[in-house]
Amino acid sequence: MTVAALKTWPRDVVLVASMALAELRHRRSLLVVSVLTVGFLVLYGWGVFEILPSVTDRVGANIREEDTKRGVGFILLGIAVFATFSLASVLAVFTTMSTVKGEAELGLLQSMLVRPIARSAVVTGRVVAATFAGFVYCAVVISGASLLTSAAGGTPPGNLPAVILALTAALAVVAGFGVLLSTVFGTAATGMATTMLISIGFFSSLVRQIGESTDSPTVAARADLVSHVLGFNVLYEGALGSLTAGVAGLAGLVIQLGPFGTQREFGSDLVLLTVAELVLLVSAATWRLRRLDL
Amino acid sequence: MDSVLVAQELRKRYRGAQRKGRGDALGGVSLSIGRGEIVGLLGPNGAGKSTFAKIVCGLVRPTAGSALLDGHPVGSRAAQARLGYLAELFRYPPWATADGLLRTHQRLAGADGGASERGELLELVGLGDAAEVKVASMSKGMQQRLGLAQALVGRPPLVLLDEPTSALDPVGRAHVREVLKELRDRGQSVLLSSHLLPEVEQVADRVAIIARGRLIIEGRPTELAGTGGAEFDLASGIVRRPELRREDLPAEVARLVAAGEQVYGVRELRGTLEEAYLRAVEEHGGDGRPPAAPAGGDR
Numbered sequence: 101m102t103v104a105a106l107k108t109w110p111r112d113v114v115l116v117a118s119m120a121l122a123e124l125r126h127r128r129s130l131l132v133v134s135v136l137t138v139g140f141l142v143l144y145g146w147g148v149f150e151i152l153p154s155v156t157d158r159v160g161a162n163i164r165e166e167d168t169k170r171g172v173g174f175i176l177l178g179i180a181v182f183a184t185f186s187l188a189s190v191l192a193v194f195t196t197m198s199t200v201k202g203e204a205e206l207g208l209l210q211s212m213l214v215r216p217i218a219r220s221a222v223v224t225g226r227v228v229a230a231t232f233a234g235f236v237y238c239a240v241v242i243s244g245a246s247l248l249t250s251a252a253g254g255t256p257p258g259n260l261p262a263v264i265l266a267l268t269a270a271l272a273v274v275a276g277f278g279v280l281l282s283t284v285f286g287t288a289a290t291g292m293a294t295t296m297l298i299s300i301g302f303f304s305s306l307v308r309q310i311g312e313s314t315d316s317p318t319v320a321a322r323a324d325l326v327s328h329v330l331g332f333n334v335l336y337e338g339a340l341g342s343l344t345a346g347v348a349g350l351a352g353l354v355i356q357l358g359p360f361g362t363q364r365e366f367g368s369d370l371v372l373l374t375v376a377e378l379v380l381l382v383s384a385a386t387w388r389l390r391r392l393d394l
Numbered sequence: 395m396d397s398v399l400v401a402q403e404l405r406k407r408y409r410g411a412q413r414k415g416r417g418d419a420l421g422g423v424s425l426s427i428g429r430g431e432i433v434g435l436l437g438p439n440g441a442g443k444s445t446f447a448k449i450v451c452g453l454v455r456p457t458a459g460s461a462l463l464d465g466h467p468v469g470s471r472a473a474q475a476r477l478g479y480l481a482e483l484f485r486y487p488p489w490a491t492a493d494g495l496l497r498t499h500q501r502l503a504g505a506d507g508g509a510s511e512r513g514e515l516l517e518l519v520g521l522g523d524a525a526e527v528k529v530a531s532m533s534k535g536m537q538q539r540l541g542l543a544q545a546l547v548g549r550p551p552l553v554l555l556d557e558p559t560s561a562l563d564p565v566g567r568a569h570v571r572e573v574l575k576e577l578r579d580r581g582q583s584v585l586l587s588s589h590l591l592p593e594v595e596q597v598a599d600r601v602a603i604i605a606r607g608r609l610i611i612e613g614r615p616t617e618l619a620g621t622g623g624a625e626f627d628l629a630s631g632i633v634r635r636p637e638l639r640r641e642d643l644p645a646e647v648a649r650l651v652a653a654g655e656q657v658y659g660v661r662e663l664r665g666t667l668e669e670a671y672l673r674a675v676e677e678h679g680g681d682g683r684p685p686a687a688p689a690g691g692d693r
Contacts, residue, residue, distance in 0.1 A: 105471050108504070115501050126489035207485040211544070214451045215502035216474040393408065394453040 105218055112217045116225025117232065120195055124233060129194040133187055133237070140183050141244050148176050148252040173254025174344055180245035181339050185267055186298075188237045192271045193294045195230040196278030199223065200385070202287030204394050213394065220386040227275045227382060234271030238264045259366075262342035266366040269374040270335035274298065276381030277332075283388035300326065301333030309362045331377040338366030398476075398551050398583045399427040399450065404459035406445050406607075419445045421607035422459065427552065427583050432574055434598035434615070435587040436671055442607040443587045444482065447554050450585070451479050464551055475504065478545035482556040482587075484538065488530035492521055492540050495529065496547060505548030515543040518576070520569055534561040542570065546577070553577060556587045571597045595619070595667040603674050610678045611670075618670040622663035629656040636663070 124130050155172050199222075203209035212222065242257075242264055250256050257263050277297055281290045304326035311320030327333040340363035364370075406420040420442045427433050437443045448454040450461055452469030466472035486495055496512040505511065516522050519539040529537060538561045545553050559567040567590075574584055574597050588594050594601060595615045602612040611618065623636030624643055628650070638646060640662055650657050 119498065122489075123487065126487070207481055207483045208487070210451075210453055210481055211479070211484070211486070211499075212502060213453060214474060214477065214479040215499070216471045216504060217502055218471070391455075393455065394448070 109218055109221055112221035113225045113228055116212075116217070116222055117229040120226050120229035121233065124191070124195055124229070127194070129191065130233075133191050136190075137187055137237075137241055140187065141241070141248070144176070144180060144183075144245055145248045145252075148173075148249050148254065151176065152249075152252040152254050169253055170255045173249050173252075176254065177245060177249055177257060177343050178340060180242065180249075181263065181267065181336075181343065184238055184241045184245070185270060185336050185339070187241070188234045188267065188271050189274050189295075189298050191233050191237060192230040192274045193278055193291050195233060196226050196275045197282055197290040197294065198287040199226045199279045199282040200389055200392070201282055201285060202290065204392075205286060210394055219389045220382065223279050223382050223385045223389060226279050227272060227378065230275035230278070231268060231272040234275070235264070235268040238267040238271070242267070257343045259342045262366050263339045266335050266339035266342055266370070269371070270332040270339065273330075273332040273335065273374060273377050273381070276378050276385075277330075280381050280385040280388070283385050283392065297330060298332070301330045301336070304330070304333060305337060305362055312362070328373065331373060334364060335366070335370055335374060337362055337364045338370045340364075342366045396429045397426040398429050398431075399425075399461065399463050399585070401425045401446070401450070401461040402459055404446065404449055404461060405457045406442075406449065406454060407457045418457075418607050420449070420456070423604065423607070423609045424459075425602055425609060425612070427585060429551070429583055430578050430581040431599045432578055432584045432586060432597055434594035434601040435585055435604065436589075436591065436594060436601060437604035438675055441604045443604055444556060445607075446604065447479075447556055447585065447587055450552075450554060451477065475548075476551050478547065478550040478553040480538075480541045480545040480553075480555045480558050482560070484541040486529045486537065486540065486544075488528065490529050491526050492516060492529075492532075492543075493525040495540060496544060499544045499547045503548040503550075507548065511547070515546055518546070518573055519543045520566075535563065535566055538562060539566070539570075542573065546582075549580070549582065551581075552583045552585065554585045554587075557589065558586070559588070559590060559593060567593060591666075591668045591671055601667065603671060605675050605678045608678070611674045615667050618674075619665040619667050620670065622665040622669075625661045625663055626650065626657060627659035627661075629658070634663075 152169060152173060155168050198206075200209065209222075213219070242260065246256050246260060274294065274297075278290060278294045281293050284290075285293060304323045308320050308323035308327065311317070311323055327337065344363070402424050403422045404420050404424070405418055405422050407418045408416075411417065411419070423442065423446055425433075425446075435443050435446065445454060449456050450463065450468050452474055455469070461468040463473040464476045466476070490498070493509075493512055493516070496515060499505075500507060500511065507514075513522070513525070516525055519542050521527075521536065521539050521543065524532070524536065527536075529540070532540065538558065542555070542558055545555065559570050562570060571593065574586070577584055578599075586594060586598060598615055600612060601615050601618055603610050621639050623634060624638045624646070626633045626635065626646075635646070643660055643662065647657055647660055
């Protein structure tokens with residue numbers, strides 16, 4: 101890349117990202133996700149206000165009411181994190197699944213690529229758009245769920261910003277996979293393949309949990325490897341870990357036994373993993389795009 | 395003439411072509427386009443016209459050969475900044491307005507013409523009163539005019555137009571011809587790929603015919619069309635002499651009069667580009683059939 105190209109690269113990325121976000125808005129994907137989200141938050145609110153006030157009546161007297169409420173509150177927030185990641189993944193998949201082959205088949209990509217714009221900027225711009233949309237979405241939904249949980253008597257997340265950042269990073273990696281797969285498959289196939297990868301990620305978390313609880317280190321290690329290769333999955337686990345960051349005792353334990361995957365600490369190692377995965381995915385997608393005849 | 399595009403021995407073999415029993419999409423095409431020149435690129439379907447245009451646009455990588463656009467290798471950032479392109483299968487975001495689409499392309503091209511350039515371009519293509527009309531509400535013809543406008547954003551030295559009038563009615567086609575002539579007057583070059591031979595004949599300074607991936611003939615349309623002989627209106631009826639050229643006519647009239655014929659009129663016949671095209675393509679193993687005129691209309 102020349103010096104002139106390097107100077108304009110950030111501008112090109114922002115331009116591509118703004119075009120992708122405009123497309124997201126006009127294609128009504130955002131509207132669909134918003135309607136689903138409102139539905140989720142209404143159900144979530146109804147659920148936490150039904151469950152949390154009645155928690156003490158259902159649990160044996162040997163557990164303190166405060167601990168029980170915190171534990172149940174964190175389980176409910178765990179559900180919120182799971183739902184947020186799932187719904188935001190829809191956004192990320194929709195934003196990226198037609199990036200290359202899908203748009204080329206429609207003739208949209210060519211009119212962009214004949215302009216003096218780096219192909220890496222085209223790829224990166226899409227990932228940035230999906231990440232930005234994911235960040236706004238996660239911030240709104242997780243904050244909303246957190247407020248509802250607190251209002252119903254639960255405890256807010258241990259580290260709310262870290263939960264949002266970990267989920268955003270997970271969505272950036274999902275977007276990276278979406279963009280890379282779009283250089284190989286058409287729109288529908290890319291959407292399906294990316295969604296399947298997300299499912300595999302959840303499955304690997306469950307397998308790791310099973311491996312750990314059955315004292316099978318090999319199973320747990322292999323499932324952990326899959327989670328790391330997929331990247332977004334360990335970040336999702338990092339978001340779950342940030343829910344109970346600094347929370348000891350029963351409440352901290354309960355979420356680990358929940359049905360939404362194991363948790364882990366969201367620290368600098370996961371930030372480095374995110375950066376490395378994104379660089380790898382974007383580089384591979386750019387390489388593929390440069391080799392494609394359009 | 396100063397050349398804006400110099401392509402030398404461009405070859406392209408698509409991946410898997412050999413397995414599918416296909417040869418080179420381009421088999422070594424050399425072609426140059428002068429500054430301010432309109433070159434018509436003709437050929438049967440699958441001849442390699444689009445592949446050539448896409449290589450120049452940087453959308454397809456050549457297997458061999460080279461092409462320089464204003465001295466810069468095609469596909470480079472510098473070359474991309476110097477061309478405008480209207481694809482045959484064009485499509486724009488349905489929610490974009492005409493003005494919004496041009497604004498986006500100004501940003502993509504790094505053009506600083508602003509609102510005045512957008513207004514001028516829309517006027518030029520006959521969409522002056524449609525700046526706020528969305529693509530979704532436009533007829534195919536209007537979209538094609540808009541596509542032409544976006545190809546002209548930033549006043550690129552070379553404009554590649556692939557079937558730019560396929561969706562236009564005769565009035566729209568005539569309008570586009572005038573636009574092309576205006577581009578020539580401004581010093582912009584045009585590579586015009588089309589199946590509408592009469593259109594190309596009217597506007598192109600030079601024509602290149604490609605068949606089976608090879609450049610089989612090039613020249614001025616009048617040179618390629620050549621003479622079609624002469625027609626004599628005699629007392630005995632109309633007599634056609636296809637072998638005669640313009641300079642032969644006075645002597646032939648004198649010969650007929652001397653022979654006692656009554657000559658009421660003489661008409662020089664011109665060949666057409668279509669005849670030259672059919673002849674050239676048939677000689678080089680093409681299907682020889684003129685492509686059907688595309689359907690579609692301008693609202």
